[in-house]
């Protein structure tokens with residue numbers, strides 16, 4: 001395995017840090033360590049230039065107003081688009097997912113411009129989606145994603161995929177994109193409505209992201225605590241009327 005350091009940018013944790021999504025960066029560090037990979041994490045505040053040389057950029061969820069501010073700041077910076085163009089990986093959760101697309105609703109429901117690195121558009125669901133979200137990786141999902149994906153969702157957005165994006169998964173329980181699909185992938189950019197934090201509950205996703213960075217499929221390494229957490233969450237969904 002490569003000796004080089006994987007550089008991870010945590011984008012605007014002060015604006016996009018609701019629902020414990022900061023845990024995704026911790027999970028990435030942890031999974032990288034299990035695979036013998038070294039990581040270096042940079043927290044980026046709004047207004048600070050995005051580091052141009054990171055391998056992996058992570059965005060979390062947030063409130064409507066914070067989301068518009070984050071999108072505006074990222075568009076003004078331009079670094080995320082450059083990073084994607086040179087092949088860097090991106091994981092974006094909920095508000096982060098919506099804002100890396102073409103447009104998403106602001107707090108009034110009016111369309112607001114996204115960063116445009118993922119071919120999705122978001123408008124409003126008829127009713128806010130709140131609760132557990134359980135999905136099955138889409139047949140076109142990256143190799144290495146075989147387990148059910150678990151998380152929770154709290155969003156008002158319905159997300160529509162354009163021809164350059166494919167779904168991450170199909171919904172078994174919950175709402176996701178609003179049309180039975182969940183999340184989206186294009187190249188090395190992945191967006192999802194899964195909070196949780198997503199990567200603590202779904203280490204296979206962390207391994208796919210790290211695998212994109214190192215250019216190889218990482219071997220499956222199971223951890224008892226994670227399997228117990230997943231089993232408990234899956235059982236909770238079954239009990240709540242799946």
Ligand code: GLN
Nearest residue numbers: 061062094095155156157
């Ligand atoms: N503000 C967005 C929505 O409600 C995203 C919310 C979130 O990140 N959980 O759709």
